[in-house]
Amino acid sequence: MEKIKRFILNEKDIPTRWYNIVPDMKNKPLPMLHPGTRQPLKPQDLYPVFAEALAEQELNTTDTWIDIPDEVREQYKVYRSTPLVRAYGLEKALDTPAHIYFKNESVSPVGSHKLNSALAQAYYCKKQGLENITTETGAGQWGTALSYAAKAFGLNLIVYMVKISFEQKPYRRSLMETWGAKVIPSPSVTTKAGQKIIAANPTYKGSLGTAISEAIEVATQTPNCRYTLGSVLSHVSLHQTVIGLEAEKQMEMAGEYPDVVIGCFGGGSNFSGISFPFLRRNILEGKTTRFVTAEPASCPKLTRGVFQYDFGDEAGYTPLIPMFTLGHEFSPAHIHAGGLRYHGAGTIISQLLRDGLIEAVDIQQLDSFKAGILFAQTEGIIPAPESAHAIAAAVTEALKAKEEGKAKTILFNLSGHGLIDMTAYDQYLSGKLSNYSLPDEEIANNTAKLEKII
Numbered sequence: 001m002e003k004i005k006r007f008i009l010n011e012k013d014i015p016t017r018w019y020n021i022v023p024d025m026k027n028k029p030l031p032m033l034h035p036g037t038r039q040p041l042k043p044q045d046l047y048p049v050f051a052e053a054l055a056e057q058e059l060n061t062t063d064t065w066i067d068i069p070d071e072v073r074e075q076y077k078v079y080r081s082t083p084l085v086r087a088y089g090l091e092k093a094l095d096t097p098a099h100i101y102f103k104n105e106s107v108s109p110v111g112s113h114k115l116n117s118a119l120a121q122a123y124y125c126k127k128q129g130l131e132n133i134t135t136e137t138g139a140g141q142w143g144t145a146l147s148y149a150a151k152a153f154g155l156n157l158i159v160y161m162v163k164i165s166f167e168q169k170p171y172r173r174s175l176m177e178t179w180g181a182k183v184i185p186s187p188s189v190t191t192k193a194g195q196k197i198i199a200a201n202p203t204y205k206g207s208l209g210t211a212i213s214e215a216i217e218v219a220t221q222t223p224n225c226r227y228t229l230g231s232v233l234s235h236v237s238l239h240q241t242v243i244g245l246e247a248e249k250q251m252e253m254a255g256e257y258p259d260v261v262i263g264c265f266g267g268g269s270n271f272s273g274i275s276f277p278f279l280r281r282n283i284l285e286g287k288t289t290r291f292v293t294a295e296p297a298s299c300p301k302l303t304r305g306v307f308q309y310d311f312g313d314e315a316g317y318t319p320l321i322p323m324f325t326l327g328h329e330f331s332p333a334h335i336h337a338g339g340l341r342y343h344g345a346g347t348i349i350s351q352l353l354r355d356g357l358i359e360a361v362d363i364q365q366l367d368s369f370k371a372g373i374l375f376a377q378t379e380g381i382i383p384a385p386e387s388a389h390a391i392a393a394a395v396t397e398a399l400k401a402k403e404e405g406k407a408k409t410i411l412f413n414l415s416g417h418g419l420i421d422m423t424a425y426d427q428y429l430s431g432k433l434s435n436y437s438l439p440d441e442e443i444a445n446n447t448a449k450l451e452k453i454i
């Protein structure tokens, strides 16, 4: 029989609804708390910061299925469905009995999965009559995706870009500016939060936490403006479920069902997106698929962080979020997978991990690049340094299957391509990158500062 390499859905089979996992969870995530009153957050508390529809989605614990607006679905058609690909080349190189599949989110116009939520968020902001939005970006992928989406829906956008990435990844800035956004390196003197951090540490190269503080400050002080976030929050994971919902249908086309589903982990959006529709079937149908997050050893919140209420940003503007965290003052090493450099995880992911419904592994930087290069050489696609963490975890699973002499079906999410990350590959290839594990002491120092709410 002829081998099929790529599985693609017809336009009419692109999902019409997103999947909200919370109603199906036996143990619900703990509530986010208002930073002032310490009371559970209500949607209205979020209205000054987020578009109302997004605030409602964030706290929606009752509706399992949420309709994808037609306008968003029309935009999805530009690049969806994304292909599900059987990685025959990688399987052969590993000489494994495992069947390896990947969902290729790198085919979006911006090169990553981030567009799935950017389009939804820009749409709801526009629908509410807003004219301006702000955001932060780490490696630049979220800012790029939102720039595209803001242009698609006719909004003005300011992006605070972590300074180290602004310097290391100039082409991301060019992409954002090409799609019409204004990009400011963070920390900056344009906000109180930024001024304070620069005063304390003039050479600071920034972090996502700082950039978030700046973007929220501007959003709440500019007329007709709201903030948007590309990961961590539940409504972002919701939008990303379009990935897993497509993958469910595509795996069916392939005649297989995954034994293990893998995603790299920054704040949790691409992992949630590929996993939740399959996890639903563990919860409701008793399937036994394993779900593995792959995070960098230099930013190990799921494998070594604490579960506690913490702020989502450095300045403490956000609600208190119950999550696995390294502490909001954690300043990560300058590893190249910038999109994975965030101190915390989302509330849903954190609860699922506590309940043992998902697993976490940490990946060393050199192992991620080694896996990324093997993937490029066997499957042809240069993966984003973030996605290479998922590939490394998939390789480990495939080699385990070989050792055990057992067939197994592995599905991982290729969250993005690395064509704008070649500086990082260059450094790896010339031997300039190293591994970095966070010392226990640094984790203990940062997490000791957290208030013991739990």
Ligand SMILES: *Cc1c(COP(=O)(O)O)cnc(C)c1O
Binding pocket: 112, 113, 114, 141, 142, 230, 231, 232, 264, 265, 266, 267, 268, 269, 270, 271, 339, 340, 384, 386, 387, 415, 416, 417
């Ligand atoms: C942002 C990003 C990530 C990490 O974010 P998650 O919310 O954890 O998905 C991973 N891969 C790529 C390509 C990204 O752009």
